[in-house]
Amino acid sequence: xxxxxxxxxxxxxxxxxxxxxxxxxxxxxxxxxxxxxxxxxxxxxxxxxxxxxxxxxxxxxxxxxxxxxxxxxxxxxxxxxxxxxxxxxxxxxxxxxxxxxxxxxxxxxxxxxxxxxxxxxxxxxxxxxxxxxxxxxxxxxxxxxxxxxxxxxxxxxxxxxxxxxxxxxxxxxxxxxxxxxxxxxxxxxxxxxxxxxxxxxxxxxxxxxxxxxxxxxxxxxxxxxxxxxxxxxxxxxxxxxxxxxxxxxxxxxxxxxxxxxxxxxxxxxxxxxxxxxxxxxxxxxxxxxxxxxxxxxxxxxxxxxxxxxxxxxxxxxxxxxxxxxxxxxxxxxxxxxxxxxxxxxxxxxxxxxxxxxxxxxxxxxxxxxxxxxxxxxxxxxxxxxxxxxxxxxxxxxxxxxxxxxxxxxxxxx
Amino acid sequence: xxxxxxxxxxxxxxxxxxxxxxxxxxxxxxxxxxxxxxxxxxxxxxxxxxxxxxxxxxxxxxxxxxxxxxxxxxxxxxxxxxxxxxxxxxxxxxxxxxxxxxxxxxxxxxxxxxxxxxxxxxxxxxxxxxxxxxxxxxxxxxxxxxxxxxxxxxxxxxxxxxxxxxxxxxxxxxxxxxxxxxxxxxxxxxxxxxxxxxxxxxxxxxxxxxxxxxxxxxxxxxxxxxxxxxxxxxxxxx
Numbered sequence: 255x256x257x258x259x260x261x262x263x264x265x266x267x268x269x270x271x272x273x274x275x276x277x278x279x280x281x282x283x284x285x286x287x288x289x290x291x292x293x294x295x296x297x298x299x300x301x302x303x304x305x306x307x308x309x310x311x312x313x314x315x316x317x318x319x320x321x322x323x324x325x326x327x328x329x330x331x332x333x334x335x336x337x338x339x340x341x342x343x344x345x346x347x348x349x350x351x352x353x354x355x356x357x358x359x360x361x362x363x364x365x366x367x368x369x370x371x372x373x374x375x376x377x378x379x380x381x382x383x384x385x386x387x388x389x390x391x392x393x394x395x396x397x398x399x400x401x402x403x404x405x406x407x408x409x410x411x412x413x414x415x416x417x418x419x420x421x422x423x424x425x426x427x428x429x430x431x432x433x434x435x436x437x438x439x440x441x442x443x444x445x446x447x448x449x450x451x452x453x454x455x456x457x458x459x460x461x462x463x464x465x466x467x468x469x470x471x472x473x474x475x476x477x478x479x480x481x482x483x484x485x486x487x488x489x490x491x492x493x494x495x496x497x498x499x500x501x502x503x504x505x506x507x508x509x510x511x512x513x514x515x516x517x518x519x520x521x522x523x524x525x526x527x528x529x530x531x532x533x534x535x536x537x538x539x540x541x542x543x544x545x546x547x548x549x550x551x552x553x554x555x556x557x558x559x560x561x562x563x564x565x566x567x568x569x570x571x572x573x574x575x576x577x578x579x580x581x582x583x584x585x586x587x588x589x590x591x592x593x594x595x596x597x598x599x600x601x602x603x604x605x606x607x608x609x610x611x612x613x614x615x616x617x618x619x620x621x622x623x624x625x626x627x628x629x630x631x632x633x634x635x636x637x638x639x640x641x642x643x644x645x646x647x648x649x650x651x652x653x654x655x656x657x658x659x660x661x662x663x664x665x666x667x
Numbered sequence: 668x669x670x671x672x673x674x675x676x677x678x679x680x681x682x683x684x685x686x687x688x689x690x691x692x693x694x695x696x697x698x699x700x701x702x703x704x705x706x707x708x709x710x711x712x713x714x715x716x717x718x719x720x721x722x723x724x725x726x727x728x729x730x731x732x733x734x735x736x737x738x739x740x741x742x743x744x745x746x747x748x749x750x751x752x753x754x755x756x757x758x759x760x761x762x763x764x765x766x767x768x769x770x771x772x773x774x775x776x777x778x779x780x781x782x783x784x785x786x787x788x789x790x791x792x793x794x795x796x797x798x799x800x801x802x803x804x805x806x807x808x809x810x811x812x813x814x815x816x817x818x819x820x821x822x823x824x825x826x827x828x829x830x831x832x833x834x835x836x837x838x839x840x841x842x843x844x845x846x847x848x849x850x851x852x853x854x855x856x857x858x859x860x861x862x863x864x865x866x867x868x869x870x871x872x873x874x875x876x877x878x879x880x881x882x883x884x885x886x887x888x889x890x891x892x893x894x895x896x897x898x899x900x901x902x903x904x905x
Contacts, residue, residue, distance in 0.1 A: 266765065569762060572762075575748065579745045
């Protein structure tokens with residue numbers, strides 16, 4: 255029996271029991287649609303997160319106190335809440351004198367209660383310098399960002415994130431108003447433009463930014479930094495800047511053994527790599543769940559094919575009597591399950607794609623920067639997997655059909 | 668030439684064994700019309716299954732036009748069935764949801780890669796030979812019993828087999844339809860096809876020119892059917 259004839263016979267048999275064929279396919283349709291949907295959503299989420307990282311500036315280098323133990327991308331102790339005081343003003347000054355460095359901004363962070371009239375809430379505040387705003391792509395929606403003179407003179411000025419501004423002032427203009435942050439009075443000089451979530455889900459609209467001198471000396475009582483953000487002159491020099499930073503800090507901290515570094519230097523590439531691996535794992539996890547439904551669908555097909563083999567026992571006997579070999583019968587039943595899963599897979603792709611498009615139009619109104627993604631890999635995977643499912647779950651019923659004794663099959667009532 | 672020598676067939680069901688055929692020896696020449704008769708359980712269907720390569724004997728030698736059954740694999744037996752044998756069953760064994768065309772085409776699907784036009788011509792000729800050309804695209808399930816058996820004959824003919832095996836072909840038919848079917852078989856025999864018919868009806872058996880009687884698994888008799896008897900039967904049906 256030629257493959258063309260086997261395929262034609264398979265399609266004819268399936269068309270004769272159309273309702274059953276459609277119902278049998280449902281499991282595969284749902285499974286494949288789930289794979290398409292989850293892979294697409296995973297990729298959209300990945301694009302969104304990576305875009306958020308890139309939005310912070312692609313030529314930035316971050317210096318975090320404390321050395322990284324274990325893998326290159328594991329967190330240094332300071333990120334895990336352990337106070338490390340190794341990054342100080344001398345480091346900042348040395349780095350600012352490096353010709354390859356465009357700008358450097360120190361940061362300290364804390365959490366405090368902020369009060370305006372009868373409104374109060376807990377908020378994350380950041381103490382930094384004027385360079386911080388352009389380096390991190392923060393835009394000023396109203397007012398202005400504080401200046402280096404404000405930093406040097408310990409001015410009690412504050413720039414509010416867009417969300418905290420709304421929380422404290424509602425629709426009133428906050429510029430020039432006075433707030434109390436950790437019991438210190440600040441004059442609001444600016445409101446940031448909306449920036450959404452930053453890397454790792456940090457809410458960049460719910461922060462208050464104040465001069466670092468005020469934050470260090472009057473709010474936190476420290477003289478070290480939590481982070482130093484360095485801006486390379488351009489993206490291509492980032493690696494060189496990293497080596498210069500490492501060299502300068504080792505010299506400042508009198509470190510001769512690289513294994514004893516008391517700082518960690520991270521680039522955007524590191525962050526992208528880390529986030530990429532996290533989102534890939536997430537997508538893999540979600541897709542694995544979808545594959546379970548595909549297996550269930552495959553078992554459904556196997557059951558129905560087994561019933562079909564029993565119902566068509568006489569037909570199998572007849573085909574053998576007129577010359578079909580075991581291989582011919584195996585081929586025909588295998589084609590039937592492959593056609594079932596392939597057509598089911600196609601329907602699943604179409605339905606999955608429709609849902610992805612529908613969700614895209616819903617999500618772009620809810621999540622800033624949500625991108626449409628229907629990866630070709632997911633479609634190729636879906637087609638491949640559905641066909642392989644047909645083969646795997648079709649082979650047992652097809653073998654049962656092929657093994658039938660023609661005389662007993664012809665006598666079957 | 669079909670030759671059986673000391674053929675025996677034994678079935679086993681657990682510890683119980685049943686001797687379905689014993690020491691069967693006979694030959695059939697090309698172009699003969701052989702009727703096999705016997706009471707229920709006598710072994711005539713078993714004999715037909717052995718003759719048509721659907722089953723293998725427990726012992727003995729069976730040669731079908733030079734091919735010895737013991738020398739052939741299952742796939743080779745299937746090829747011989749496809750190319751040199753045609754089958755007609757009591758219960759028609761048609762694919763009732765498929766058209767007459769698809770039913771008659773069935774053996775050709777297993778005959779290798781035949782050009783579609785050539786295949787279509789063979790099907791149309793076979794269907795025309797049983798007088799059902801106008802039913803070519805009718806689902807087999809919608810035909811009368813007689814028409815169904817004629818479709819089954821067309822299917823048996825489509826590969827121009829050397830031997831046609833008919834297992835109680837009139838058993839499910841009224842007398843008129845039965846007569847039509849037997850007429851067709853007679854004509855096929857006249858054209859040179861060897862016909863081997865299993866029946867329990869004497870008047871149907873009389874269409875043949877040789878009668879094998881089976882009883883308790885043994886060949887009880889092997890006698891020619893007088894031409895006058897066959898002619899009388901033929902005339903009776905006409």
